[in-house]
Amino acid sequence: MLPAIRKRKKLFLGLGLLALLGILFLMPARTPLIRDDQGGVVPGSTAILEQVTLGGMEQSILVRSRDKRNPVLLFLHGGPGYPQIAYARKYQSELEKHFTVVNWDQRGSGKSYRWGMTEDDLQVDRLVQDTHELTNYLRKKFNHPKIFLAGHSWGSLLGIWTVQKHPGDYYAYIGIGQVAHSPEGERLSYEFALREAKARNNEEAVEALQSIGYPPYANPRKDTTLERKWVTAFGGSERQIDSNADLIKGILFSPEYTLLDGVRLAQGNGLSLRAIRPQTENTNLFESVPELKVPVYLAMGRYDYMTPSEVAYRYYEKLAAPKKRFVWFEESAHFPHFEETEKFCRLMTDIKEETLSSSSNLAARD
Numbered sequence: 001m002l003p004a005i006r007k008r009k010k011l012f013l014g015l016g017l018l019a020l021l022g023i024l025f026l027m028p029a030r031t032p033l034i035r036d037d038q039g040g041v042v043p044g045s046t047a048i049l050e051q052v053t054l055g056g057m058e059q060s061i062l063v064r065s066r067d068k069r070n071p072v073l074l075f076l077h078g079g080p081g082y083p084q085i086a087y088a089r090k091y092q093s094e095l096e097k098h099f100t101v102v103n104w105d106q107r108g109s110g111k112s113y114r115w116g117m118t119e120d121d122l123q124v125d126r127l128v129q130d131t132h133e134l135t136n137y138l139r140k141k142f143n144h145p146k147i148f149l150a151g152h153s154w155g156s157l158l159g160i161w162t163v164q165k166h167p168g169d170y171y172a173y174i175g176i177g178q179v180a181h182s183p184e185g186e187r188l189s190y191e192f193a194l195r196e197a198k199a200r201n202n203e204e205a206v207e208a209l210q211s212i213g214y215p216p217y218a219n220p221r222k223d224t225t226l227e228r229k230w231v232t233a234f235g236g237s238e239r240q241i242d243s244n245a246d247l248i249k250g251i252l253f254s255p256e257y258t259l260l261d262g263v264r265l266a267q268g269n270g271l272s273l274r275a276i277r278p279q280t281e282n283t284n285l286f287e288s289v290p291e292l293k294v295p296v297y298l299a300m301g302r303y304d305y306m307t308p309s310e311v312a313y314r315y316y317e318k319l320a321a322p323k324k325r326f327v328w329f330e331e332s333a334h335f336p337h338f339e340e341t342e343k344f345c346r347l348m349t350d351i352k353e354e355t356l357s358s359s360s361n362l363a364a365r366d
Helices: 002-026 124-142 154-165 182-199 203-212 220-233 243-253 259-280 309-318 341-365
Strands: 046-054 057-065 072-076 100-104 147-152 170-176 296-301 324-329
Touching (some): 046 124, 072 124, 124 147, 124 154, 124 259, 147 154, 154 259, 182 203, 182 309, 203 220, 296 341
Parallel strands (some): 072 147
Antiparallel strands (some): 046 057
16 A cells, blocks of 8 residues: 555656646746835836737737836847846836836747747848837837837847938937947957966966967857857956846746746747857948947946957947947946946936937927
8 A cells, every 4th residue: 555655645746746837837927017115006107018029920028117108218138049028127127217118038039939930030130120110119109209229239239230220210229238340359358368367377268268269260159159158257248247147037936937938048049149140240330330320329348348348439439420428337347237227227317318308409490
């Protein structure tokens, strides 16, 4: 009898575990309502997690604001394939007081990954079109003539190319960890990693970096991954946060993500890197985007060696725009909007005041 009882207990335990996993995988995602200090829902606030159809494909967005009349700020995440919805709330609560903040898992990323997708689905021109379609959706939904567009890392390229093509739909473009000249940035990233490895007497890093040599790399995907490993280890990516830990915690515990979304994220990250990186590895904005017809603001970490800030600054100096401003974040690397959230929020409120007042003055003159 005892062996039979033990078998039944194991069976029930296994079935219970499977049931729990099933619930975790199938539990619908949601985003919490925005509440005041007394626990009541803030009047006029909005908190939406929804799917929208862009380019014939359903994609996920997170929209949050303490006042849905606020101007819209759309974030374009980096990676490629490194979305923010799972942990965005951690860093944007102050921004939600001043903007209707929108995070989007781009086509093929996170909640917007679909089984059976191929590299053909992730052509850059298609992503630019998705961005503009989402822009028009948000303009109509919240009744604004234009929106603010912020792009981080890979998203900074997507943002610039979108604004270049459709300038009339944006109040301003904000580049964070701005990519400007990919080959030059890669060279400086490598030099930083090797220099730091030697200064720290890290023989493992020196040997690994010298084994791949200076870019352009013989095996771009593998060698770039190795280089970025050491750039990150030496503080060239993050100094005050751990975005990987934030993402993992978000997948496991945030209501915006399910475990199935986490599986999608892992699948989509690999596909996005394979598909998009070859399309951007020779990017040179000095030549391809010498001018933008909207105000441009670049927010760059002093210690950023993922997309080295000195290259972004040289691009800023050359760029023609109706208004432009370069802001150094002295305590940050590649994630200044997360590492110095208060300063970033102040910058964004300044941008809001500057651009909206200018737009009002122009409209009055017209």
